[in-house]
Amino acid sequence: MTRIGFALVILLVESATAVATPWLFSRMVSSLSRPETLLAVPIWLIAQYAVIRIISGLASPLREFLVKPVETDLERRVAVLGLRHLHDLSVRFHLDRQTGSLTRTLDRGADAVGTLLSLALFNVLPNVIELIMTLTVILKIFDWRYVALLLVALGLYSTVSYVFTRLRMTARRARNRASNQAQHQLVDSILNFETVRSFANESHEIERYDAARRDLRKAEISLQRYVSLSQISRGFLIAATTTTLLAMAAHDIVLHRLAVAQFVLIGSYLSGLYSSVGALNYVSAGWRNARVDLENYLELLAIRSEIIQVPHPVHLAGKLSEAGAAAVAFRHVSFGYSPARQILHDVSITVPAGTSLAIVGHTGSGKSTLGRLLTRAYDPTEGSVCIDGHDLREIAPADIQNIIGTVPQDTVLFNSSIGDNIAYGDLSASREDIENAARSAQIDAFIRELPDGYETVVGERGLKLSGGEKQRVAIARVILKDPRILLLDEATSALDTRTEVAIQKELAILSQARTTIIVAHRLSTVQDADLIVVLDAGRVVEQGSHPELLSAGGHYAAMWAAQAGENAA
Template sequence: MASIKVRRLSLRVLWQKIRPSSLWDWSLRFWFSFIFLVVESVTSVATPWLFSRMVGRLSGHEAVMAAIMALLAQYTLLRMMGAVAGPVRSLIMVPVRATLRERISLLGLEHVHSLGARFHEGRQTGALTRILDRGADAASTIVDMIFSNVLPNLLGLGLTFLVVLRVFSGLYLVLLCGTMLLYGGVSFLFTRWRMRARRERNRANGNAHRHLVDSLLNADIVRAFGNAGHERRRQEESWKELRRAEIRLQTLIGSSQAIRNIIISLATASLLGLAVLDIHAGRIGVAQFVLMGTYLRSVYASVGALNYVGAGWRNARVDMEAYLELMALEPEIRSSAVPVPLPAGQAGGVTLEMRHVSFGYDPERLILRDVSFRLEAGRMLAVVGRSGSGKSTLARLVSRLYDPLAGEVLMEGVALPALSLETLRAQIGVVAQDTSLFNATVGENIAYGRIGASREAVRQAAEAAQLGAFIDRLPEGLDTLVGERGVRLSGGERQRMAIARVILRNPRLLVLDEATSALDTRTEEAIQQELLALSAGRTTVVIAHRLSTIQQADHILVMDGGEVVEEGTHHELMEKAGIYAGMWRLQAGGGSVGGHSDVEG
């Protein structure tokens, strides 16, 4: 997400994305909430005034009991109305806040999944989850502040000022407004400082969380290298940085509160002193003095709450900055604005073609150079070569995880960018060397290949991938949890589950990126038979380092340095006595060519 110029999605555009198709329900809730808000504000201002009238009656020379009881009844009724209006108003807005948070979170999740492989290869999972959570929380907080803080306090202050102006002189109102301006100025200054401190605290918090998640995800490596102490020290440095940022933030918060409390204390003394002078001069009574004291507390509470809103708004905006930056990222791989329908072709497979394709993750360092081939529907293409020769990169371009820098990849004669991503991905099933599993059950992981598949279909796919005996040994069978990233399974078991997932998907184009590299020889031979059966009649691209597994391929590409250096069938390449034949002899003699990884290629 780092770039020379950081872009952020505006809140207006974000609202256009998350607003419901029909605002009728939300509008009704807003209006009913406002009505209860007015009732709550009127009662909160009127009850002190009624209370002061009761005090005036009780302290008068003739206390008329009937009038006092009438005032008491009115006071009780207002208190009850205010007590009910507040909770009802909050309940009315609960679905709006919850729906808004849900929409923000789902929009972020959908956007993250729309971003390309380049983004996901460089992402930090822990920091990304924090961005999504903070964005959703901040949006909900803003709505909550508006309806639970801003509007109630503004209405309360307006009504209070009207009463003060009517009961007291204009000088009281001038002192109150002057105090509010001074209070607001100090709050604004400190809030700006706190924003910077909060942003720094959030950054330190994200780093600490990222280090922690990274350490836990790689717990096996930490234990294997005996680096638990190093991980503790690294996390300790992160916590120290977070502690310093937190102390600075809390220092600013405490200083701001102290200064604002001093302002309130001086203003209160001045206003009450003015009221004492007016009582001495006979312009007001003791009841009005009590009313002024009550309203002072109410005004300062409202001003403090509004200051919290200002700080809360800025804090929420800081929390949403990373979310808005994430949402502003443009997907590298997009569906065509006017997608071309995929020709029907053969029932079992699709034609696949590369024309003079060149590609590099860094344009200055090409991984593939001028690669071309044509694979007819239902045929098998094998790609072999040393590690870093471009084999897996070729598979990523076929799946359109990336687009070529030059040349084009075609399916059924249509360039991949002209197809919708949904159409393209529906044709492809991939079994990669590194298997990804959800922290779910065995059955759910296999069923991910075809959402909604029956339990019987899932079981058949598992049997085809040689998982039947393994599942029978599990305590809960298909309902057994595999753990995070499948940590409870061996590498071979994870890979067989990935194969079962693709068997269930039944794609027209099968991409096997060293799909059996984690299996023992006996299991590999059994699964190879299933993969051969699965690939029959459908187009298959096989990335392999074990040459014995691709002898049945219709065409073989030999990659070296990102280029196709040899191609043909197994027998043709053996007769050439070139690179492929040398690799074959090396493996037949017990050597290894290419390794099990293709980080660069």
């Protein structure tokens, strides 16, 4: 606030010098117009003029120097607030998001608040102050007719500006929508590069992007049309007002009501007035443009997550080394992604601390949905999911994520070094801890063979690594995290048989002493689990150990026989 206070003081001084300059210049013209002073140059007036010009020249950059840190810090805070809000939103929101348009929304929101501050301190206040000071001087030196004409002209000017600004707002919204769509098409095409290439659909993607850019071109042209018409209208109004005022001044000179110096003064002030009103029109347009840019950002902030934290949550330790394994219970859980799509029906499962649970079933039976409920990606519509006897809705969300370590089917890595990706499991870990985790995941030797070792960049989404290598990085990351609960969500289903066997050995070591929940399709990976639950159409149809379920001759036995037949074939 101190910087803003100094900037306002400098602003007042700058505005005063801007109004005083034409008046001082007219004094010099008046002094030099008298025959008796033609040979005696008014040095003192020139010196005053020089001082005012120096002050005016220094004020603006000094004001910008004071305000720029405040402006950039405000932009930073808004951008960070947007990202924090995005991370607070539920998985449901992120599954439906368009990444390209979302990043543009955040960028525009941050830029817009900087624009608003800049407009207020560098445009609105300076020009309003100069307008008031200038009209006051004109009223003092000239008669009321000049002020009345100027006020009428300014009113017409403002009306024209307002009308065209409203039209530009509509056109700018359309341009923003077209820009978002083009950005979405571009990002979506690049992110799915491998799919595009595998289906030889490059031309299709290019056509889609070209169509989006054509729509953007139309929107840009429409916006520029209103900008040009606005400039033409304002230019005509300025020309008409200037002509009328100069004609009035010339007539008053003929009648000896005004001197030549005052004619020069009114001409100088007219230029300043038009500049101020034009700048204020830019403010009006800039304000509305920034408001349009802020609309999507504010709409984003207005979205509330369906995952709500209670005012006084329960806090639980996250690391296995701190509190040991955790117990898990699904109590009469029912859930649907929408009212018309019920996935789980009255599911009850108890997993004692330190034991393993395998959830199996056909595609669409609800296996992965149980895993999402455990991580509180969603809340059950009925019943509860508990850790150590506490409903997940009572536990701090960050604690839930710390307690659970997930190895997913498709491991997504950051476009950073392998070392950084492993360290993501525990950002406070030392280099030695990272290397120990890599050794435990059987990937340390591979990393050391790379030219850059742990500094090797893995590429976008880890594309430079094979599936098995990515899974080992994921395992090392979870080892470093040291969670109390391990969730394996189809962790090896995308791997070849040989790699799967090797990864399974590492997962078996990782799951020792931890409560482990395995979501799997291949039954060969879960036969050692303490409890196997079979889901069918969202209901628990069987549960027990591998030998018990085989001897029962039910769903599990049929699935085992079918998969054994597939493997034999």
